[in-house]
Amino acid sequence: MRFVVTGANRGIGLEFVKQLTERGDEVDAAARDPDDAADLRALALPGVRLRIHRLDVVDDASVRGLAEALPAGPVDVLVNNAGVSGVKGGEPIDPEDILRVFDVNAVGTLRVVRALLPRLRAGKTRKIVNLTSHLGSIADASGGRYAYRLSKAALNMATRLLAEDLRGEGFLTVALHPGWVQTRMGGSAAPVPPEQSIRGMLRIVDGLKAEQSGRVFDFQGRELPW
Template identity: 40%
Template structure:
């Protein structure tokens, strides 16, 4: 058992991963952008103190640091889950440039802002772990051109996590990127390969087993290594 911080817990993979972890006895700190999105299903866990919710936007460094200052306990695992698919127009030949910047701001810089703010809490844990939800779509070896803003943001966050892994290795803090699968969520759509429950269960298992020798790696939800 441990304490896990999950960003973007209001829906999809973040919400289901929280369910898995809470049911097995972990403590969860979840973040949402709007407190109105906190589901009534969490009332029992909130009342017992097993779950705590923070309201923040991963684009807002001030709000993130204020939220981090409210937490006075070690964090064993940070799951950078919050993200967006990006603008409607994101072809290399027809780009919404402001939308591209927004995608990078949330998907790439957001995890780094969160990591900076909560790094003192990770350092207080025995063996902190940073797990960032990325996508195989960001793999440079996967030559596709659709959703290029999203792809580029995930390729960039993979590199950021690789860099964090190197910088934090002397402290024993692990940082990895994870492809959660093509999941049937609002983002993945109804035609996706796997259910959100399958993805979350796999992610929980991966979080448990990931170790120092895995730091800097890119994995899928089943724990297999992926090429950058």
């Protein structure tokens, strides 16, 4: 299988690349600054099918550039992982922060989907995986974190729209909550190590069925409310 993973230089994205390449999958990994992605470059050992690309999801030209830089052939699975959390503990309603986070987490994901659709259509697997958060659930919202919550709620809607619009072409589109994971975003108090989170998410991605498309699951396979 050939995967594209965004935000691949650290955290959850890096662990996706690690586990995928270890099991022999082919990976096009995208990072904002490949020159400053030592942990990612360290995975590119001889015999490993890993290519590293430059990508900033808020920059249209950069996103088009990724689509052009990918070597010929179909992409099987797109993992939209790149994301930001926004200012924590600041002014609760900060319009600039809301727009910035929205641009990365919601609009950025759709930029990448739009640019890579022809490559996904060229294959038969046609899976789109969006990294969401339980904090984007409207049913479970407990207040605060406006920028992050709004952006992930929008990403969930984008997941649903893509699932409906592309279902007829055999696409499977899903939003996954990775758990509270030990990364720079999750912090060291997070209970879930990246290895466990990604192992769980890959199990879901590998076994994705048509009836799951357009829905939200956590890394343990539990469905989350909108």
